[in-house]
Amino acid sequence: MPRINDVGGVDGFGPVEQELDEPGFHADWEAHVFAMNRALIGRGLYNLDEFRDAVERTMSHESSYYENWFRAIQTLLREKGHV
Amino acid sequence: MSDDHDDSPIAARVRELEAILEEKGLLDAAELDRALEAFAHKASPANGFRVVARAWVDDDFKAKLLENANEALPAVGLSMGGGLQVQRLHVVENTENVHNVVVCTLCSCYPIALLGPSPTWYKSTAYRSKVVSHPREVLEQFGLELPAGTEIRVWDANAESRYMVLPRRPEGTEHLSEDELARRVTRNGLIGTAAV
Secondary structure, eight states, rough: OOOTTTOOOOOOOOOOOTTTOOOSSSSHHHHHHHHHHHHHHHHTTHHHHHHHHHHHOOTTTTTTTHHHHHHHHHHHHHTOOOO | SSSTTSSHHHHHHHHHHHHHHHTSSSOOOHHHHHHHHHHHHHHHHHHHHHHHOOOOOOOOOOOOOHHHHHHHHGGTOOOOOOOSSSSSEEEEESSEEEEEEEEEESOOOOHHHHHOOOHHHHHSSHHHHHHTTTTHHHHHHTTOOTTTEEEEEEEEEOOEEEEEEEOOOTOTTOOOHHHHHHEEEEEEHHHHHSSS
């Protein structure tokens, strides 16, 4: 059973929707999630592979990209007993 | 970047987690601010635009870029460093007969140092699933119609390897300076979903 992230060649996800002149981040909190993740990985609280794994196993197609990142960060910090 | 959504519940939850981590000594507010500041100013598609413009005017740079992009970048003051791990950058050149397009089917691998944060569509399941099986159809959704004889090459990025497209220099731009040429390049052009 492929994980939800392994979508190459899979049909049924609809057309690609493009936002004109999309900015790198849509809101300040997204940039904070990005920077927070780098800092936490940099400090060794978890590593990049653990983060990718956490995103994949906790992701929801209902959530935005950085919402999924934030959920993964929270999950890892909880699992490792940091929060 | 804007502060428009800072009253949203998720923004509040992010602030709350930051505060908890700072209190526990796991995150340093100044360190975070420095990272945000550096990122906001350094990682932008303008970097990729400069690389392309230089390649268009300097054949030696272009040859080196296509052969070993990581070694070519310092000549324009850039590098693939600054991330969490060293990434090999591959620059793939569009020609009269070949058009390149980049995807990360598994997640969202992208040369952030050169292109800034990736657009939402690049990370969408719709794009990631379809561009590998029906690239021509996907490019048409972006308004890019290629001649029937053009070969389309799809490059799947991963944790170690990132890709950037070198678009074809538009015709009639011989008189433009390098800076003017850089302004002709688009983010989608560097991913391959636009011609330039």
